[in-house]
Amino acid sequence: MINNEHSADRAQDVASREALLAELARVLPVEALLSADEDLKPYECDGLTAYRALPWAVALPQNEDQVVAVLKVCHARQVPVVARGAGTGLSGGATPVVQGVVLSLAKFMRILEIDPLARLARVQPGVRNLAISEAAATYCLYYAPDPSSQIACTIGGNVAENSGGVHCLKYGLTLHNVARLRVALMNGEVIEIGSHALDDPGYDLLALMIGSEGMLGVVLEVTVKLTPKPRTAQVVMASFDSVIDAGDAVAAIIAAGIIPAGLEMMDKLATAAVEDFVHAGYDLTAAAILLAESDGAAEEVAEEIATMSVLLEQNGARQLRISQSEAERLKYWAGRKAAFPAVGRITPDYMCMDGTIPRKHLSHVLTRIAELSAEFHLRCANVFHAGDGNLHPLIMFDARNPGETERAIAFGAKILELSVDVGGTITGEHGVGIEKVKQMCVQFSREELDKFHAVKAAFDPLTLLNPGKAVPYPRHCSEYRLTGSAK
Amino acid sequence: MSDGIEEFRSRILERKPLRLRGGGSKDFYGGPLQGEMLDTRGYSGIVGYEPTELVITARAGTPLAELESALATRRQVLACEPPHFGAATVGGVVAAGLSGPRRATAGSLRDYVLGVKLMDGEGRELNFGGQVMKNVAGFDVSRLIAGSLGTLGLILEVSLKVFPLPVAEATLRFELPQDRALDAMNRWAGQPVPLAATCWQDDVLTLRLCGAQAAITAACENLGGERIAEPDATSFWAALREQTTAFFAGDAPLWRLSLPSVTPPLDLPGSQLIEWGGAQRWLRGAGDVASLRETAAKAGGHATLFRGGDKNGGVFSPLPPALMEVHRRLKQSFDPYGVFNPGRLYPEL
Numbered sequence: 001m002i003n004n005e006h007s008a009d010r011a012q013d014v015a016s017r018e019a020l021l022a023e024l025a026r027v028l029p030v031e032a033l034l035s036a037d038e039d040l041k042p043y044e045c046d047g048l049t050a051y052r053a054l055p056w057a058v059a060l061p062q063n064e065d066q067v068v069a070v071l072k073v074c075h076a077r078q079v080p081v082v083a084r085g086a087g088t089g090l091s092g093g094a095t096p097v098v099q100g101v102v103l104s105l106a107k108f109m110r111i112l113e114i115d116p117l118a119r120l121a122r123v124q125p126g127v128r129n130l131a132i133s134e135a136a137a138t139y140c141l142y143y144a145p146d147p148s149s150q151i152a153c154t155i156g157g158n159v160a161e162n163s164g165g166v167h168c169l170k171y172g173l174t175l176h177n178v179a180r181l182r183v184a185l186m187n188g189e190v191i192e193i194g195s196h197a198l199d200d201p202g203y204d205l206l207a208l209m210i211g212s213e214g215m216l217g218v219v220l221e222v223t224v225k226l227t228p229k230p231r232t233a234q235v236v237m238a239s240f241d242s243v244i245d246a247g248d249a250v251a252a253i254i255a256a257g258i259i260p261a262g263l264e265m266m267d268k269l270a271t272a273a274v275e276d277f278v279h280a281g282y283d284l285t286a287a288a289i290l291l292a293e294s295d296g297a298a299e300e301v302a303e304e305i306a307t308m309s310v311l312l313e314q315n316g317a318r319q320l321r322i323s324q325s326e327a328e329r330l331k332y333w334a335g336r337k338a339a340f341p342a343v344g345r346i347t348p349d350y351m352c353m354d355g356t357i358p359r360k361h362l363s364h365v366l367t368r369i370a371e372l373s374a375e376f377h378l379r380c381a382n383v384f385h386a387g388d389g390n391l392h393p394l395i396m397f398d399a400r401n402p403g404e405t406e407r408a409i410a411f412g413a414k415i416l417e418l419s420v421d422v423g424g425t426i427t428g429e430h431g432v433g434i435e436k437v438k439q440m441c442v443q444f445s446r447e448e449l450d451k452f453h454a455v456k457a458a459f460d461p462l463t464l465l466n467p468g469k470a471v472p473y474p475r476h477c478s479e480y481r482l483t484g485s486a487k
Numbered sequence: 488m489s490d491g492i493e494e495f496r497s498r499i500l501e502r503k504p505l506r507l508r509g510g511g512s513k514d515f516y517g518g519p520l521q522g523e524m525l526d527t528r529g530y531s532g533i534v535g536y537e538p539t540e541l542v543i544t545a546r547a548g549t550p551l552a553e554l555e556s557a558l559a560t561r562r563q564v565l566a567c568e569p570p571h572f573g574a575a576t577v578g579g580v581v582a583a584g585l586s587g588p589r590r591a592t593a594g595s596l597r598d599y600v601l602g603v604k605l606m607d608g609e610g611r612e613l614n615f616g617g618q619v620m621k622n623v624a625g626f627d628v629s630r631l632i633a634g635s636l637g638t639l640g641l642i643l644e645v646s647l648k649v650f651p652l653p654v655a656e657a658t659l660r661f662e663l664p665q666d667r668a669l670d671a672m673n674r675w676a677g678q679p680v681p682l683a684a685t686c687w688q689d690d691v692l693t694l695r696l697c698g699a700q701a702a703i704t705a706a707c708e709n710l711g712g713e714r715i716a717e718p719d720a721t722s723f724w725a726a727l728r729e730q731t732t733a734f735f736a737g738d739a740p741l742w743r744l745s746l747p748s749v750t751p752p753l754d755l756p757g758s759q760l761i762e763w764g765g766a767q768r769w770l771r772g773a774g775d776v777a778s779l780r781e782t783a784a785k786a787g788g789h790a791t792l793f794r795g796g797d798k799n800g801g802v803f804s805p806l807p808p809a810l811m812e813v814h815r816r817l818k819q820s821f822d823p824y825g826v827f828n829p830g831r832l833y834p835e836l
Contacts, residue, residue: 115749116677117670117674117749118673118749119673119676119677161623162627168621172594173621175598175627175630176594191807191810195747195787196747197747197787197788197789198590198595198745198748198763198766199745200745201789201804201805202806202810202811202832202833203634203814203817204631204633204634204635205631205810205813207597207630207631207633208630211626211627212626216626226677228676228677228678228679229679250539251539254538254540254541254651255538255561257562257651257652257654258651259650259651296698296699297679297701297702297705299701300699300702300705303699356619356620357619358540358542358618359539360537360539388619388620388621389620390619390620390621423617423618424617425617425619425621425624426624427622427623427624428619428622428623429621431623432624432625440624440625443625444614444625447607447611448615448625449625451607451615451628451821452625452626454817455817455820457816457820458817461816471626
């Protein structure tokens with residue numbers, strides 16, 4: 001168990017837990033305040049289970065007034081607050097702060113309004129990603145960003161992490177699909193950021209809020225953009241004898257002027273794990289499998305699939321399969337979307353990396369990962385959003401074996417540094433959270449990190465919202481510098 | 488090129504107000520021009536272009552035209568179609584954050600910003616974002632810079648996402664009064680139609696389609712209307728992007744109303760031109776500032792005095808106090824000595 005840090009001087013200033021609980025009890029219904037250890041336990045971590053901490057309390061407010069009241073109490077007492085959606089995040093963005101309050105938005109589950117003509121949905125932050133598309137389906141509209149956790153993850157969490165998905169090359173990230181946020185600042189003040197117009201006067205605070213990992217404000221309401229459902233979609237699955245050929249095929253498709261709706265790659269180890277799980281009929285002998293999807297009008301899809309098939313074959317695809325029905329298309333995707341749990345079945349524990357790299361460096365990066373895998377004696381499967389360069393190496397380990405967790409963490413750190421070395425980033429869509437906070441020192445200079453702290457302070461001058469996440473303090477970097485990696 | 492950087496730095500470290508300027512194509516835009524001019528055009532050139540990774544990186548002083556020519560050789564474009572308004576530079580395009588006719592469907596300039604290299608008010612070079620499409624490391628400062636009118640720092644270099652040139656295009660024209668045109672634009676935008684841009688003026692709705700050949704052919708059949716010949720269509724959309732049509736000529740104040748696309752026709756004095764599926768409405772006429780702003784705010788949008796007119800009433804809609812406070816703190820952090828474009832966005836910044 002690795003507890004997250006919290007400055008000792010502040011701890012001294014914080015009034016006793018009992019006093020805080022008493023004040024929270026005055027603003028929340030009894031069932032909306034959890035403080036017994038067994039009730040706090042389910043909140044001790046998010047999807048990043050290697051890091052756990054018990055907060056002082058969990059608040060489950062039911063309306064905006066209660067959120068504001070909780071924030072005001074915590075603000076007055078200088079108690080840290082960590083907002084939480086479904087807890088599916090993979091970087092520890094919702095890991096509790098030990099002497100803080102977890103603010104769960106789980107009760108905010110209402111879809112407030114769908115305006116089909118304006119193609120907007122106004123929803124509460126605890127609404128699940130997929131529930132929006134399900135509700136919009138009546139109007140032949142959907143919410144485009146589709147993280148693999150979309151069955152469970154909430155839109156509030158998506159905003160916090162700027163979540164992507166397998167279709168974001170063509171349809172964009174959360175950032176490109178959110179119009180407006182209603183946000184409570186740490187001092188309890190409620191502001192509107194963005195609007196139902198296409199732009200707003202002043203600085204683009206919406207861009208800052210999206211992907212801010214719960215550090216700038218608490219999202220109370222989200223207006224998302226809805227996209228017309230394509231008339232039809234088809235996916236071609238190609239097998240390659242080398243990942244380099246598969247990477248070249250991706251480049252060829254994009255050079256030909258095609259932006260596929262989805263473009264995903266899995267290596268042999270990932271494919272094997274997935275096939276065993278979903279039985280999608282993947283080619284188990286291939287070094288890499290590529291899924292390329294086209295969507296749109298039937299004629300358009302036929303044209304694009306034909307062009308892509310030629311390009312895939314020209315670049316060494318030795319087998320092509322084109323989905324012949326919607327059921328088959330979904331089956332091909334089911335495997336890719338279940339890649340993480342599938343790998344979870346073949347190893348007691350795994351860690352998911354999330355670097356983005358310029359695709360031209362793919363073969364170098366995968367070769368280096370294979371070398372590191374041998375060096376650290378840990379298996380690693382690779383799942384790749386090939387269109388946009390976002391690579392998910394899944395490091396397999398067994399936490400019960402002494403030292404293996406530490407080895408996995410060290411292996412992961414090497415991969416992140418490698419991503420930065422080739423001109424990429426340590427995180428494409430999962431966020432920095434706790435997990436990658438030290439590697440931020442590799443990607444950013446002291447001055448750049450100072451600016452991030454200043455951005456946080458512009459919204460949260462007392463540094464109470466999700467403190468210690470995403471942006472390292474100089475001491476993190478000096479510790480990390482001892483290992484020879486930080487800027 | 489480091490000479491250019493050092494010169495910028497020494498100017499900034501004088502801590503006197505600077506008026507950042509590229510090609511000067513948007514001198515008309517925003518609040519008063521104050522401070523000594525700092526010309527970025529000497530710091531120019533495309534630093535990197537990876538067509539198959541859909542990213543181009545250029546120095547701030549690079550002419551937009553040069554960047555677009557480079558993209559054209561690989562049949563790629565900036566899909567948000569930022570206006571040139573003359574000799575626009577890449578830095579100015581990002582600082583102004585303006586988008587062109589395809590904005591409602593292709594996204595805004597900000598949506599295409601991947602990374603920015605910036606010099607802050609203390610002469611420090613800072614990199615935010617990068618050259619990759621998915622990047623959530625740290626707050627999204629590079630997109631904060633887009634549209635900040637140079638008030639947060641001197642943009643040195645930007646990386647932009649690019650897209651393929653559409654395989655096929657078509658332009659259709661319909662005679663429709665404003666209410667029916669607004670309804671049609673919104674309805675079509677909710678259907679899988681390869682809609683790219685819209686323009687309504689004087690009871691004529693012009694529609695641009697971009698996409699695969701098959702999709703364009705099908706859409707033309709389904710939508711009807713009068714097909715405009717390609718050369719005329721190309722010049723029509725270019726003139727709209729550059730605001731060189733008759734509507735934009737003359738000295739009458741030009742207001743830009745940014746509204747929810749479904750806002751019903753607004754009864755305002757002067758003539759109107761509607762773009763972006765109803766979300767951008769241009770108004771020519773010396774309307775009363777307060778009532779225009781109130782009308783826009785009631786509809787859920789805002790009004791900008793885009794060109795000409797009396798700027799004493801403020802160019803941009805005022806911000807609520809809590810938002811202005813956040814703006815003020817951001818400005819303080821990036822530009823503690825008030826060097827960059829003071830008053831260009833708001834008098835307070």
